[in-house]
Amino acid sequence: MRSRTGRDRLRVAFALLAIAVGAGRASAQILGAPTPIALNVNQTSTLSVIIQSGAVQTLSSPSLSNQTTNFPAPVQILTSWDFRPNSVSSLSLVAFFASPATAIAGPSGAIPSSRVEAQISSSTGPATPIPTTWSPFTGSGVGANGVAGGSLTLWTFAVTGNSAAVRRNQQQNRMDLRLRLTGFNLPTGTYTGTLIIRAMAL
């Protein structure tokens, strides 16, 4: 009887040992050495100008000569930028005619850019608009942005420091246009022209 009890105890002991060993294997975890992979994300600078409304302006009137006439609708301009750190120092928005002497041309002549005027009547954003009163397109722009004698600088903005508000922002402007033909006789005909609006970062 005693020997049976001893064998039973031995069996129980082996069974417990087996369970313990099995449990140990189940929970054991072998880790390989960590292998690094370098991750890079390159987000390039962006700069865009879009005309939200007023991209096409048409004046139809029998009496444009010798007076000043507003174009029918304002031009809504949205300028957006996102510059990499320390990549630019200034930003400008310039409106200009490529050929100032023939800004708006027709079969019987042309209207020079000096006869076209603009003003910024509304502005939202970090830049301060420059032509807050009616101004002709007779300037030279900013650096390479614009054409001599046919430009109007709408605003400039200094991109200083690396703060998010400076490097990534947007500016919305409303630009009014008018034709100033006082002392100017415009022959009958259809005249067309293109006003270029360009943002440039330097």
Add this chain to the structure above:
Amino acid sequence: MKSLRTLAATAALTLIAGAASAQTASTSVALTVNQAAVLSIVPSVGTATATNPASNAITPFSGVNITTTWNQAVTATTALQIVGYFGSANALSGTSGNILTSNVRAQLNAAVTAASPNFTTTVAGFPNAAELLAPQSITATPNSQRTDALNLALDYSSVASPMAGTYTGTLNLVAVVQ
């Protein structure tokens, strides 16, 4: 004469017998081979790059293949798992800010989708991790290797893209046998 031949033959036999038993020496060399357990991951390239990730989109990093090699003592339940993890909740960082681990997703051998795991859980004790390969039995293949395409991507499905700049980070891969 006959007895002389007999003597000579006897002498010859004696000499042969003497040569066969005269000089023997032997020693032994103990040979032991220890095959250490092997468990490693080797990537095909050391760097993966994503360029201009856009808002409301998933932008892949350049491709990486990973080769996992193992040589393990196994039981009936031994399994291999592959885990990727970052050192913090900021997966990548730069002068323009950080990219969170929640915006980085991974998928083995298939394109990353919005359903692919991102690195926001704890796996095998590693926080900011994603399980890249669920435990696979290696009971039948204790000494083997596998190569997988590790696809990584930035998920900006619901967030703005990061500011312009360069962001860098390190993804750690680890093989786990249990």
